Amino acid sequence: MSDDPDAQRFRAEPAKDSGAERSPFQRDRARVLHSAGFRRLATKTQVHSAAGADDFLRTRLTHSLEVAQIAREIGQRLGCDPDLVDTAGLAHDLGHPPFGHNGEDALDVVAQPCGGFEGNAQTLRVLTRLEAKVPGAGLNLTRASLDAACKYPWFRRGGQRKFGAYPDDAEVFGWLRDPAPAGDPPRRCLEAQVMDWADDVAYSVHDVEDGIHGGFVTLAALRDDPDERAALCADVAEAYSPEPPSTLAAGLAGLLADPVLAPLPDYDGSHGAQVVLKRFTSVLTGRFVAAAVGATRATVGGGPLRRYATDLVVPREVRVQCALLKGIALRYVMRRRGVEPWYARQREILTRLVETLAGRAPDGLDPVFAPMWKAAADDPARLRVVVDQVASLTDPAAIAWYERLHRPAGPDGKP
DSSP, rough: OOOGGGGGSOOOOOOOSSSSSHHHHHHHHHHHHHHHHHHHHHSSSSSSSSTTTTTTTOHHHHHHHHHHHHHHHHHHHOOOHHHHHHHHHHHHTOOTTTTTTHHHHHHHHEEEEEEGOHHHHHHIIIIIIISSTTTTTTOBHHHHHHHTOOSSBBBBBTTOOSSSOOOGGGGHHHTTTTTTTSSSOOOOOHHHHHHHHHHHHHHHHHHHHHHHTTTOOHHHHHOOOHHHHHHHHHHHHHOOOOOOOOHHHHHHHHHHHHHHTTTTGOOSSSSSHHHHHHHHHHHHHHHHHHHHHHHHHHHOOSOOTHHHHHOOOOOOOHHHHHHHHHHHHHIITTTTOOHHHHHHHHHHHHHHHHHHHHHHTTTSSSSSTTHHHHHHHSSHHHHHHHHHHHHHHHHHHHHHHHHHSSSSSOOSSSO
């Protein structure tokens, strides 16, 4: 076992000679890339409600690749280990269920008897328990990689929807958090902060790009209608930002007047328009990255920055712009008119899948999960295994499982 606490693994492993000297974090990155959970992200919803239906639109997989690239760039410029922040970016969404945040909300309701559901806590569970690499340890990543992938390093708290670990994963959670300094709220390592900001940058810029290309976001309404701008700022204040409406309004005015955004209300999908749209994506991503790196360096100076040496500094006006872009995706894509019946159907699919599989377990479970169900100590633990299986499904697989399990019975009484 390594003498470096950051490079230690939860379960000791024999030395591996691959013919090349790889760092522990390079090995971690490879383990995530080769994992089944990572492949499944290809057909899990990012923001748009039909993963894989349009070759242009992002899925959880392409989003994770983009987050990893942005995190790697920020990390390198700050002196973090680049493979460590890359691994965190690749891994950060492994626990997200079918149908995006809508699916997450549905599973949280049906999983209340076993402590609820949260995509980030599920990511830790996938990395440390569910992936088939090392028995009893999942992918058995290093302590630093697990810590870097942990956005919300705490258990569920009253009044907080986001958390990073379930009570039955307390042992490995305590192990990975062992070097973290004490504090309330618990402090995140620098690499986790870098990954989180990279996620916000990718989420905000790329989802607006997808929304404009898909015809859901028309910036002309925001440009021309003061009431619409006020409504957007109200949405952002409710969902994404602690800033007052006046600050958000000023930030929105500046954003809409920015030369890189100004041509987008005329987007028509042509090659030239796509060039303009891609320039918007590239410029804002670079701007948000540079702002965080520059502000952090201005605060703490030069030299490599790692783990708990400092915190990432993001200028207030940049956070406002990022929140506004996230609000545009929320208002015009996720909450667009006519989509609620499909959202309700998604929630019904996942809820009934959990209920049906819980009633038919262990025989109805996948061979990966049936032994886990049999080994579970009590009813809440057995329900958690069923939720694990449903959360692991892709969007198309969830629909297929639902249709197969709820197909009307034939003359022989079988579906």
